[in-house]
Amino acid sequence: MRYSPRPPISSSTRPCGLSRTQRIALGGIDFVPDLSGALYVPEFDTLIVADLHLEKASSIARRGVHLPPYDTRATLAQLAVAIEASNPRRLIFLGDSFHDNDAGSRIAQADVEKLAALLVDREAIWIVGNHDPVPPADLCTRLAGHVLLGSVLLRHAPGPLEPGLHEIAGHLHPAAAVAQRGHSIRCKCFIGDARRLVMPAFGSFTGGLSISAEPFVALFPSGDYAVWMLGSRAVHRFPAKRVY
Amino acid sequence: MTAMMLAPPLLPPLFQDWFASRGWAPRPHQLALLDHAARGDNVLLISPTGGGKTLAGFLPSLIELAKPHQRAGIHTLYVSPLKALAVDIARNLEAPVAEMNLPITIETRTGDTPHSRRKRQREKPPDILITTPEQLSLLVADAHAAHVLASLKNVILDELHSLVTSKRGVLLSLALTRIEAHAPASRRVGLSATVADPDALRAWLAPHGGASDRAPLVLGNAGAPPHIRILKSVERVPWAGHSSLYAIPEIYAEIGKAKMTLVFVNTRSQAEMVFQSLWNANEDNLPIALHHGSLDVGQRRKVEAAMAAGKLRAVVCTSTLDLGIDWGDVDLVIHVGAPKGSSRLLQRIGRSNHRLDEPSQALLVPSNRFEVLECEAALQAATALAQDTQYPFVLKFDVLAQHILGRACAGPFKPDELFAEVTRAWTYRNLSREDFDACIDFVATGGYALRAYERYAKLKAQPDGSLRLSHPSIAQQYRLNIGTIVEEEMLKVRLASVKKRLGKRLVTGGRVLGELEEWFLSQLAVGDTFLFAGEILRFEGLDEFGALATRSKSSEPAIPSYQGGKFPLSTYLAERVREMLGNPKSWPSLPPQVRDWLSMQRYKSLVPSAQQMLVETFPRGHYHYLVAYPFEGRLAHQTLGMLLTRRLERWGLQPLGFVASEYALVVWTVRDLSLMISAGRLDLDRLFDEDMMGDDLDAWLAESNLMKRTFRNAAIIAGLIERRWPGKEKTGRQVTVNSDLIYDVLRSHEPQHILLRAAWDDAADGLIDAYRLSAMLRRIRGQIVHRALDQVSPLSVPVMLEIGRESIYGEAHDALLAEAADQLIDEAMRLV
Structure with a gap:
């Protein structure tokens, strides 16, 4: 699937969930990080979210570990806030939207209706991930392996890039920490350089993988990257040397 | 004939001869226990260390088992809080058994006992089994428990005073109800050090609703009172801080004079620091060692062995050596820093000189001026053998949940019967049926209002109303998650070797030095130096097994691992300190510097009486400060600080920050507080009004990291989150969801969930000292x-x-993030 840019929207007031100060530029396109971990693309009026892992709790419950069965509800509530902030025409789910292929059989009817209500009058594209190679057919009508926004390739897992292409992916659940005054503060984050960006996991039961971990080292071998950490009130940008 | 008449009738000739061959006479409390045994009583023995307490506990069993007997099951269970103690006790017990040639089998069962031996113990139970509380829970959760326990006569609970004030004690109390069900004729023998309130322990020991609701008490004879001194340093006692480094030369001199010294400190980092400084001062090359819980087990065992062999002159240690075994001939205990509680001090002093008739020698080294007062108070309390009052833990829902699952592992059960059984424990005597059912529901399906997990239930109802495990694999899960001790997430630290190849540093891990908290290690950057295992180490990075470090040549560690006192000042000592302050007649016993300090305070401000709470306001620099002196310990003060700043903020007084110490609390603002108070715009009585313990506390607590930590612990104990087993994460067999995320979701969707209630109770009780704080607010009204x-x-x-050493306002992580980001901007904008 490929999209071309459309004329920029002229909006004077910015919704509150979107960062007021941070912009992430990739392939000549401006992306606005949202506090929730979503990424808004004004030029395409598109909101990108990665790794919702809906029905993760019920998936684990099958093994007899009974985590609170409210993760789907909480994730969708968070998604509602992010959607309200940017009111996008298009939503792109970056894969692992469902924790497993059977999630559709366990998801509560109320949550199905909530999701449907969020998607009314919006185009929703579901990129498949390793957790949901076959997402529930009744909920996800438009599936894709990847999506191109200009020169920016959206896909679930980061991978080798052809020259001229840029990439936004999820899959890795990045999280970074800053040490300040003897306190170590760790949050989910975006991590990126001039060529690629990895998005934080959006789901309420999704944890984080330290950006010092092997996959990130392999992805950013020069070590020259930045992170955008999701605080509780603002998105904060840090250069690589300041975080771990 | 006359000799026979005089001999105690309860002690058979074989045992009389054995005592005589040792040159001993049975002590009155040992005979009293025999007497109670003959009557089948539960009994509590309170006796100081070295009073032949353990033998007293075992004597009735040894006498009974001396007769020829059929081995049908365990006769006596002995439960010790420490694994090492269990092994040691077994060894000590072998002596009389061998010397009297008794037909008794003794075995131990700890976490280290191999599976094959456990299996054998199940098939051929020993007469005496020596074990730990966790292993006891596992034992009763076994389907074969009935067979093994059917002929049980005695359960001996050692160091009961230390067990009951923790969740381990709560779990133990539940295991005892199971034992009672299997062996109704068995009796309990509690062994305890001296406590302030023996009645609580007596009630704890007796089954609730039984024949008598308190076990009879037997007192061992007290030893000679300890001889305690406070270091009257020629150096200046520092104003603040916890390092006590000023006193190192004097401590070293004391070590030189004694045969064997134990140097107790309150935290691991203190231990490292004191050890390091002692070595720097060690001109005579005295063998001095280090012992704390983070060190590798092998290394600890080596130190213990060297102590026992008399090869050491001093050991710097933390609470790891508080309890238990006699390791060598300690003739001096030095306590660096204030002991924080009278009972802890007495326990630690008891580590020296295990002969009752000679006084133990102890030296207290205060690390700052307030601690001089505290040491003085502790000395007076300890000399009077006065103990702190510590209340046994009761009614923990997370522990009950673990017990319920354990009960199900042993076989199907009826909830009505289990409820009746559980409430036989004194700890659960006030458990409501509603809460019990909530715990059952939690174990079965998570206990959520949204009943989403019925089909994945762990407990399934049978037609006869009983509940049984839905799958045998759950028993496996239970066994892996048993226990109530939740460790901080720890990483192994290994000594690494570094090779240079092609200009790159190649780091390979070597021997394990010990374990450190993950939060501490995650703060280090490669090249940072820190103090650990008695050495200054250079951090070399993390690999899949943990942290790597090399020996560093630098003399000062760059990253201090400062932790404030681990133990809060006990209420009892705090009261004594307040009394001492308020009574200038007692000041002459204090060192001159401290006396001058207090006199100066009286001249410049006021020294409050024991009942009063002093509040001072003054300007300094750009800010205005309010200092209050409640003397209730750091935890209570921290909570008070949170609540005061919230209130001041609401009143528009713009508090900027606060810092709490063991004794006082300081809040600073931009507004002139003295002026506000004199103008009647700030009412101190209203500021410290007890009503802050209501909504404000709830609101703050819900957001706080403390609460998240207690929730994690409760969730692990209750079995909601599985313990992390190193190595398993990688294979993906263990799916872990961060407990903070679970907490957030649960709090917003089901705030009354049983686990949140459990966590709140824990936090209010322990981490924030809410109960103590509200008692204080009532006191100062x-x-x-x-x-x-x-x-x-x-x-x-x-x-x-x-201030500045640890200055953080609330838990404002965003503020810190913003500050970190701003610093970068400052750096970037600075003109070189």
Whole structure:
């Protein structure tokens, strides 16, 4: 699937969930990080979210570990806030939207209706991930392996890039920490350089993988990257040397 | 004939001869226990260390088992809080058994016992089994428990005073109800050090609703009172801080004079620091060792063996050596830093000189001026053998949940019967049926209002109303998650070797030095130096097994691992300190510097009486400070600080921050507080009103990291989150969801969930000292005295010095993130 840019929207007031100060530029396109971990693309009026892992709790419950069965509800509530902030025409789910292929059989009817209500009058594209190679057919009508926004390739897992292409992916659940005054503060984050960006996991039961971990080292071998950490009130940008 | 008449009738000739061959005579409390055994009583023995307590506990069993007997099951269970103690006790017991040639089998069962031996113990139970509380829970959760326990006569619970004030004790109390069900004729023998309130222990020991609701008490004879001194340093006692480094030369001199010294400190980092400094001062090359819980087990065992062999002159240690075994001939105990509680001090002093008739020798080394007062108070309390009052833990829902699952592992059960059984434990006597059912529901399906997990239930109802495990694999899960001790997430630290190849540093891990908290290690950057295992190490990075470090040549560690006191000042000692302050007649016993300090305070401000709480306000620099002196310990003060700043903020007084110490609390603002108070715009009685313990506390607590930590612990104990098993994460067999995320979701969707209630109770009880704080607020009602000053008062200096050392307002992580980001901007904008 490929999209071309459309004329920029002229909006004077910015919704509150979107960062007021941070912009992430990739392939000549401006992306606005949202506090929730979503990424808004004004030029395409598109909101990108990665790794919702809906029905993760019920998936684990099958093994007899009974985590609170409210993760789907909480994730969708968070998604509602992010959607309200940017009111996008298009939503792109970056894969692992469902924790497993059977999630559709366990998801509560109320949550199905909530999701449907969020998607009314919006185009929703579901990129498949390793957790949901076959997402529930009744909920996800438009599936894709990847999506191109200009020169920016959206896909679930980061991978080798052809020259001229840029990439936004999820899959890795990045999280970074800053040490300040003897306190170590760790949050989910975006991590990126001039060529690629990895998005934080959006789901309420999704944890984080330290950006010092092997996959990130392999992805950013020069070590020259930045992170955008999701605080509780603002998105904060840090250069690589300041975080771990 | 006459000799026979005089001999105690309960002690058979074989045992009389054995005592005589040792040159001993049975002690009165040992005979009293025999007497109680003959009557089948539960009994509590309170006796100081070295009083032949363990033998007293075992004697009735040994006498009974001396007769020829059929081995049908375990006769006596002995439960010790420490694994090492269990092994040691077994060894000590072998001596009389061998010397009297008794037909008794003794075995131990700890976490280290191999599976094959456990299996054998199940098939051929020993007469005496020595074990730990966790292993006891596993034992009763076994389907074969009935067979093994059917002929049980005695359960001996050692160090009961230390067990009951923890969740381990709560779990143990539940295991005892199961034992009672299997062996109704068995009796319990509690062995305890001296405690302030023996009645609580007596009630704890007896089955609730039984024949008598308190076990009879037997007192061992007290030993000679300890001889305690406070170091009267020629050096100046520092105003603040916890390192006590000023006193190192004097401590070293004391070690030189004694045969074998134990140097107790309160935290691991203190231990490292004191050890390091002692080595720097060690001109005579005295063999001095280090012992704390983070060190590798092998290394600890080596130190213990060297102690026992008399090869050491001193060991710097933490609470790891508080309990248990006699390791060698300790003739001096030095306590660095204030002991924080009278009972802890007495226990630690008891580590020296295990002969009852000689006084133990102890030296207290205060690390700052307030601690001089505290040491003085502790000395007076310890000399009077006065103990702190510590209340046994009761009614923990997370522990009950673990017990319920354990019960199901042993076989199907009826909830009505289990409820009746559980409430036989004194700890659960007030458990409501509603809460019990909630715990059952939690174990079965998570206990959520949204009943989403019925089909994945762990417990399934049978037609006869009983519940049984839905799958045998759950028993496996239970066994892996048993216990109530939740460790901080720890990483192994290994000594690494570094090779240079092609200009790159190749780091390979070697021997394990010990374990450190993950939060501490995650703060280090490669090249940072820190103190650990008695050495200054250079951090070399993390690999899949943990942290790597090399020996560093630098003399100062760059990253201090400062942790404030681990133990809060006990209520009892706090009261004594307040009394001492308020009574200038007692000051002459204090060192001159401290006396001058207090006199100066009296001249410049006021020294409050024992009932009063002093509040001082003064300007300094750009800010205005309010210092209050409640003397209730750091935890209570931290909570008070949170609540006060919230209230001040609401009143528009713009508090900027606060710092709490063991004794005082300082809050600073931009507004002139003295002026506000004199103008009647700030009412101190209202500021410290007890009503802050309501909504404000709830609101703050819900957001706080403390609460998240207690929730994690409760969730692990209750079995909601599985313990992390190193190595398993990688294979993906263990799916872990961060407990903070679970907490957030649960709190917003089901705030009354049983686990949140459990966590709140834990936090209020322990981590934030809410109960103590509210008692304090009641105490100071109408007793607040205020002094508006022009400048810092002498008494406020120690807490003022803490500002900047650890200055953080609330849990404002975003503020810190923003600050970190701003610093970068500053750096970038600075003109070189």
